[in-house]
Amino acid sequence: MLNEWLQQAVWFERSRDHPGRALATVARWLRSTVSPSREQTAYAQFLRGRILCRQGKEKCTAGLAALSAAEEAASGMPEPQRQRFRARLAVERLYALFQTGDTLAAEAEAEDLLKVALAGEAPGVASAAAHARFILARVHHARGDTRAARMLLQQAYDAFRRSCQAWGLARVYDGIGQLLEDSGHCGRAERFYRTSLRIKQGIEDNAGQAITQGNLGRLYLRRYDLPAAEEAFRQDLALSRRLGDRTSQAIMANHIGRVLRKRAVMGQAFGGSPANDLLASASTHHRRSLELVQDVVNDCHARQGLMLAAAAGPPDVEATTALRQDLHDLLAPLGSESELGRYMAATALLAEGMQLRRAHDPARAVKPLEEACIALAGTEDYLEGLLELVQAQWQAKQVGAAWDTLRRIEETTQRYRAFAFAETLATQLAQKAPELCNALTLAGNGGAGEPERGLASTWMHFVHEAETFDQRERYRQRTEVLEDEIDRTADVVRDLLPRKLPRVAGLDMFGLVIPFDRVGGDQFQIQRRSEEPSILDIAVADAEGHGLSAAPLMAMFRAAWQAHLPGTTTVAELAQRLSRTLGDTGVFKGWASFLGRIDCRDWQLEYFLAADTIALLCRGGDVTRLKADMSWVGRDSFRCEERRLQLELGDVLFILTDGTWMGLFAADCSGAVDPLAELREVVREAIARSHDAKSMAEAVFSADRIRRSMAAAPDDATVVVLRRTDESSDAENARPPGAGQTCGPNL
Missing domain, CATH: 3.60.40.10 (PPM-type phosphatase domain)
Known part of the structure; x- marks a missing residue:
């Protein structure tokens, strides 16, 4: 029997709304209990380690230490019970190692666990093996081996379904959604994320809900559905605050700042009105992120957000240059050839081009913006870079180049189903740049050369996108309902076996x-x-x-x-x-x-x-x-x-x-x-x-x-x-x- 203090801690932890109370309860038990049994000590340390590991990356080190103490205390348990307990420890250790970014250690631990499970030597390891397959799938996905990741997710899905583990199934659905999103199937990815979210809401897994809300927010951000992205990120932020996860709070603050900046940039496009209030709010969120966590990666993203928000505002070359220099100094220890270094260097070029264009020097802005777009291809900032580039090219009278850029925008919106971006762009062109619309209409009627005609054709495409956006949304919603019905039918058929x-x-x-x-x-x-x-x-x-x-x-x-x-x-x-x-x-x-x-x-x-x-x-x-x-x-x-x-x-x-x-x-x-x-x-x-x-x-x-x-x-x-x-x-x-x-x- 567990001590009543530990039972209360379990209740606090499982509610997922009171991890702080759960930790305090465990700590109080560890300080006050005289001669606890090894079983009670092992479970208390296990509970402490699990709570810490689920509170974010910054507390995973302390959580792993608590899990090691739990394993040492479990040495006196009877053998079958000890094996089952070690399997539970292994699962928590797997997720903690992966969360800290130590993928090599996570991979080695997962493979060892699979070997034990396949040998059939330990009771209670079969369930842990399913989690090991899931972690291995995430590792292979991170390395770009999608085929191996798909196979491992399939095996994890089968194992979780046989054992009726809703928590594991929801994680697999998240993993499948990420695979689909990376391969360009954003609509199907959204359905898997939504299914995962429903499962986690049903079992009151607030930590899991925060992860899925973040996945949905990033998906919407890629599709440039900015209101939906902001809502998902704010939901994630609220859940992270409830859980006390400062790392996730900092990440979400940066994401919200990024969304607000993109809304401001879209509102300014082609002569739109300034959106200084949105840019000020974006900067506030980035500064809040800096206060929450002192981490190199988070600091880079926060300072990058401050730099781009300053570049999108009124021309202030000195302030933007100072922010770029701060970011450069922060990246120096990581090296310019790292993935993060290349990405930050590309956004620094984007900020330079944005400032030059707003300082009425579009001819000089074109080159850094072109280089930025090449480096940002495939990222969530690519469309923003293309939007800045086409405006600079048009202002610099580079009509043929502007035509090419609009074609790239068209291809990208089609690929990521970013119809909201196409609708907003067409509306901005019609309302804020009537002279551009007239020029495009004349070009379409044969009053100009081939580049201008191509530009006119692309303009008409965006107008058509704006007119049919509602129809596309209705069709997408009907398709999603049908796909959900097919998925439910598949579940029913599977249950007949x-x-x-x-x-x-x-x-x-x-x-x-x-x-x-x-x-x-x-x-x-x-x-x-x-x-x-x-x-x-x-x-x-x-x-x-x-x-x-x-x-x-x-x-x-x-x-x-x-x-x-x-x-x-x-x-x-x-x-x-x-x-x-x-x-x-x-x-x-x-x-x-x-x-x-x-x-x-x-x-x-x-x-x-x-x-x-x-x-x-x-x-x-x-x-x-x-x-x-x-x-x-x-x-x-x-x-x-x-x-x-x-x-x-x-x-x-x-x-x-x-x-x-x-x-x-x-x-x-x-x-x-x-x-x-x-x-x-x-x-x-x-x-x-x-x-x-x-x-x-x-x-x-x-x-x-x-x-x-x-x-x-x-x-x-x-x-x-x-x-x-x-x-x-x-x-x-x-x-x-x-x-x-x-x-x-x-x-």
Whole structure:
């Protein structure tokens, strides 16, 4: 039993609104408790370390020290309890190391944890392994290896979903959103961030909500949706204040200052009115950031914000130059070749060009602005640089160059869906620069040369963007609603698959489903009969088609199969009833299927195999295809013949839907290679490389020939493996039963 002080600290910490009270409670317990048990001391230090690590980067060092003290105190716990406790410590240490930027240490710790989990040596490590995969995914993403990051996120998603860990699922959704955002899929990234935010709000994870709000703010900032970005950053700031995370407060203050400056720059574009109040507010936020945290990186961003805010205001060359020099001095220890140094140097050029243009020297402003835009490509300041550059070029009468820059603005707004920027730019041009609009209109009517005509065309594009912005927004909202419905449908379909399979002594089994799209039409079920526990019923079904149209068919098959099981004594009877019921629905579709019934007393298998589903029996090195009826369940032409098979010790039965193997036939039209022989070889290799049903199913899908097959003929793919084992094998009885799996969210 934990001391009541520690219980109170847990309550404060889990509410996430009172980390200060939680720390004070733990400290009071550590000072006042006489002769605490090692278990209580370990948990108190663990709680202290977790709270500190979640309060920001600046407190992670103290948090890691507390976690080390907790591990030392846990040495006196009983072994199973100590292993589980060490797994929890490892998870907190992983996130703390990654947060401090020590990615090498985080990667090494995560890989060690995965090795322990795969070896199956410690209880309670499986959940920690999911967090390790997530951290490794973040490390690979930071290095630019998106393929490895996507695979690791997929594995983490599957593990968190099986263990129903909402906190872990939300983190995976954040990671997927960042991958999508970096690849230019901002709309899909926003949906994943929103899903993560809903999960975190449901479990009252305020620290997690702050992270996701920051991700949303940066996404909106990239799309130049400045009001939405400001709102998200202010939400993050409020949560960070509640948590006492000064580092996050400083970062958000800088972000808000950046948004306010961009709003001011957009308002000034093409002769707009000055926005000195916004610039003053931006500078205030940057100064507040300097006060909150004394950190080189944060100081650089805050001084950069002050410099750009000064450059966007009334011409004051001395003040801007002094701020640029301060930033240069701050960066000197980091070196000009560092990533941060290059970025800050580019924004210094941007500030120089902004000041020269506002000092009515646009010809001199063009060069530093061009250099700044080249260096800022792909960053959130790129559009701001292009906007300054096109104004300087137009004021310097460089019409052809202005045309090129407007084209670049058009391409960038399309790429990042920055329609709000296009709308604002077109409105500013129409309201603040009528002479420019007239010149563009004349150019469009043939009153000028090719560059001017191109400029006029781009101008008309921006006008069109402004006129259709509302329609685009409505279309985007409808699309998001539809995408959310598809995601929810995919979750429902995934939940129809068995979470756990029955434990049967002498039978090792596993099923794996990989849908062609987010929603699939394949299904498998394995369950005992309640009235006859020795009878095991098996169903593998492939609905005609795939995607959304196949999902309701799959649900219909599952419901009909479960409804008819109790009243049937043979597989043939079950198949006939199932076909009549599904045929009476009026849906002119069919189901390829395998229906089986195993009597676990004598290992007699009765089965029916229909249409495009293949079953391969592996016995003593020989692989035999079971005979099938070329008939579809649910169609008028349905015919059924029941067959029997005696399962012997060591037999392995593979059941594969056509999405797994059809591409082997599609890829081989010459007859030079026997596709069935290829499939048999894949199965032999899977058995040779694996030690249980789960690894055999995974080995089939990882085989190069099957991967090529699935690429040649895309469809939902399912593999179910049944392996007859020695009933007295302790290793088999100790292994948890296989469960149905699907791929996670569509990456």
